[in-house]
Amino acid sequence: MAGPALVRLRIRVPAMDCPEEIAIVRKALEPLPGVEGIVSDLSQHIATITVTPKGPTAAQVSAAIQAAGLEASPVEDDAPVAETWWALHGRALLTLGSGGLIAIGLAVHAAATGLRGAFSNEGMPLAAVVAYGLAIAASIIPLLPRAWHAVRSLRLDMNVLMVVAVGGAIALGDWFEAATVVTLFGLSLLLEGWTARRSLRAIGDLLGSRPVMARLRALGEVPEHSVPALEVLVGAVVIVKPGETIPVDGRIISGATTVDQAPITGESIPVAKTSGDGVFAGCVNGDGAIEIESTKPPGDSLIGRIARMVAEAQTSRGRSERWLDSFARFYTPAMLLAAIALALVPPLVTGQWAWWLNQALVLLVIACPCALVISVPVCIVAGIATAARHGVVVRGGAALEMAARIRAVAFDKTGTLTQGRPAVLKVKTVTATDEDAVVGMAATLESRSEHPLAKAVMTYAGTKGIRFDPMTDVRAVPGRGVESPLAGTWAGSVSWAQERGALTDDARVQLAELAMLGASILVVGRGASIAGFIACQDRMRPEAIPALAALRALGIARIIMLSGDSEQVAGRVAAELGIGEAHGGLLPDDKVKLVTGWAGRSAPLAMVGDGLNDAPALARADLGVAMGEGTAATIETADIALLTNDLRRLPWLVGHARQVMSVMRQNVIVSLVVKAAFILAAVAGHGSLWAAIAADTGMAVLVVLNALRLLRSPSALPEVLP
Structure with missing residues (x-):
């Protein structure tokens, strides 16, 4: 019995424009009873929360987000939310204003003491202090509610570190340094949000291409x-x-x-x-x-589903993002304790309290995990958006990371490696009077079936002008065929005919002749006798061979083919494609058992199928990849959906995912190395607040720019030879 229908609540969070705010929303809502899912759309600043009927109301959800330090309000419908000018440009204006006030303060100070004196605390005029103070206020006010909520929750984050560092600099009289630190921190957050929106611009442009x-x-x-x-x-x-432009x-x-x-x-x-x-x-x-x-209704169009999938993917975290969350949970408190120790312990020996307090502030600034925390999410968002632009929908960071790790691929045969449009190759009679009788009997049974062999039979019957009356009592037998209990007729696989005891010696002889063709055999019978055989053959996809070659070039040595057709047919197709491991005669449950046995091992396995009949196997694989011309089943079933039936998108995706992981590792490693170097310098007493500011902001800018390279991922596909 189905459970109660879930309720979708849409909450507008104006300040949600980078992964940091997504994390704040998630941590505020996940503890609430009745919350089933949280999807954050950075492009519209909307959080969609799925709750049970007895779960929290929109007002309660909004209140929880507000308690976390973010403004929030319910949105009643699914229409795009019109952004106010301040919501779009407020943070940038505050950051720009802070920079302008710092320039004014520096100019006033330089006019009083000279340019060299302007970079020290000596002789700072009151007007310069006021300018720096206003610059600090403009940048720090958005941080204070978040820092206060973090402290109340006994959780230390980058907002707390930044507020403490700025407060310490002010206590030392370093107004210029305090203003510069908080302004550059605001600039790094601004860049992070801009990167996320820039990554999603392809989807926004796509939605905007729909005619009004x-x-x-x-x-x-x-x-x-x-x-x-x-x-x-x-x-x-x-x-x-x-x-x-097509509107629907x-x-x-x-x-x-x-x-x-x-x-x-x-x-x-x-x-x-x-x-x-x-x-x-x-x-x-x-x-x-x-x-x-x-x-389809306008709201359920393919273009709309793609947009929703990409929005959901932003908040589906991979292993790297979860590791960073765990790392930051211990790293930030440890750095705060280290800064306190650095401010208190060395002065007991040297007596230089102001100097070591300054070094402690340097440690706090460089310890701020901004660049580290954004190093992974910006890569994931850019990678997912680029894949969507190339006709590949990825359901989140976990799926993208798994695509990079894949070392084995299992393909369903029909409709994946082949075109899924078999044609009748030969008809043989056993007890039927002629070939038309065999085809007519099959057509009466298969007229309402969507199976590829059924369509081949119907096309052949139409071409030959064979008349038939569709039966109304036909029922499908999964993995075997179809039958009419009233008429006693049936059509299906060779193994089913054998189960029914219908294979006579004469039938086996004719079956052996057809098996030489390497075709799929449809057995047509009545009761315990066989009327005849219909041999059908499917064509290979022209891009299958170059796609498989590209996968092997990427180091994916184990390629497997699964098929419900006979071992002979599976072997012929596998030999034609150069696949060394093929399994034929499989029922849907057999595919699930094989995939379950292979998945979860040291060599992660991807299962590629049509997204409907292969859904159970796709779900059991380490990575499920659905193919198809954008059907609802294709979009909703697997971890990854290829929106065209072009197999070459698969090796492109693997290469793209590996590039994303490479850029991600570069960001994390460089961030950690730079931070470690400056932390050691601060502990040794050689730190500089200026250098710490430059390093922290510079790293934030660097990881953002490095991630933006992913938006230009090459689109070339392996060439299909004539």
């Missing part, structure tokens, strides 16, 4: 007219002229054209489309006028 209006076809006495695209109902017919997800019912799907799937070449083909909102129509029947 849609042109509806004339219906009865209602003439052709335009309506808002968000108001188009399922079943409505939309007219799209050449060069226009739907199916072409009239006309032929080419469609530029690059904004959605990353395909660089326009795709030919004709009557019956599906199209997506946000794609650009080519040179033909078309009529589209809307098949």
Whole structure:
């Protein structure tokens, strides 16, 4: 029995524009009973909280976030929230104002004591002190509520460290240093937020590419007219002229054209489309006028689902992010205690209290984990956004990290390595009078099936003009076939025919002849006798061989093929693709058992399937990868969804994920090395507050710029040879 429906609460948090605020929201809400999930959208400053019916209300959630030091208010609907000018530019204005006030204070001080004296505390005029004090206030006021909440929660974070460092500098009379430290800290936070928004701009641009209006076809006495695209109902017919952007997800019912799907799937070449083909909102129509029947509500379009997936992915943390959280939990208090010890212990020997207090402040500034904390999230966000722009949807940092670690890949055969559109190759009779009788019997059973072999039979029957009456009592037998209990007819696999005791010696002889073709065999029978066999053969995907070669070049030596077809068919396809390990004759449960046995070992395994029939196996693999032309099942099922059926996206993803991990490691290692060097200098009494400020801010800028390189990840795919 299904549980009670969950409730979605949307809370606007204006100050949530970088991973630090996401962490604050998460820590404030996770302890609340009834909270099932938290998704933060940096681009709109919206937190979506999923709660049980008896969970907290929107007002209670808002209050919890406010208690953590962030402004929050409920949002009633799913419409994008219009940002105020201050919400968009307030932090930047405060940082710019602080910088201007520091310049004024420095100029006043220099006018009184000379330029050299302006960088010391000697002879500082009151006007300079006021300017520095205002600069400190402008930058530190946003930090105070967060620092106070952290102290009340017995948790020390970077906000606490920064407030303590600034307070200590003021106590020593170092007004210029205090103002510079807090202003540069604000600048680093500003850069972090800008990076996150810059990484998501591709998704924002994609959503912005949807046309506002849609042109509806004339219906009865209602003439052709335009309506808002968000108001188009399922079943409505939309007219799209050449060069226009398609406003809805739907199916072409009239006309032929080419469609530029690059904004959605990353395909660089326009795709030919004709009557019956599906199209997506946000794609650009080519040179033909078309009529589209809307098949999905505007809110459930592929482009909308991609945006939601990317928003969710921002808060799905990987192993590296969780490690950083744990590290910061101990690192920050340890650095504060070390600074206190540095301020108290050496002066007992030297008597230089002011000097060692200054060194303690240096330690606090350089110990601030800003660059370290943002080094991983900015890489993850940039990596996910870049993948989405290339037609690959990644469900969070954990999936991206696992993609980089993959050392073995298991592929489902039909629809993944092959095109999933088999054609009838040969028909053989056993007890039936002729081939048409065999095909007709199969067609009556398979007319309502979506299985690839069923579609092949239906296409063949239509081509041959074979008439049949669809049966209404047909039921599917998972992993075996279909049957009609009333008529006693059935169609399915060879193993099912053997279970039914229908394989006679004559049938085995004909079956052996068909097995030589390496084709998939559909057995058609009535009762305990076989009417005949239908041999079907699927074509390889043209990009399969270069994709597999690219995976091997990346060091993925173990490539496996799983198939429900016979061992002979699986062996033929595996040999054609150069795959050394193939398993045929598998039921869905068999695939799950094999994948479960392989997953979780030292060589992480990815399972690649169509996202529907292979869903259980995808869920058991270390990494589930779903293929498909953007169906709902493909988007929602796996850790990663390839929005096109182009297998070359898989090695591209592995290479991209490894690049993300490489940049991430660079950021963490360099941050730790620089901090360690300055910590040792401060402990040795050779630290400089200026150098600490430059190092801390410089590292924050460096990790941000390094992460931005991921937005330019190469899009080249392995070449498909003719």
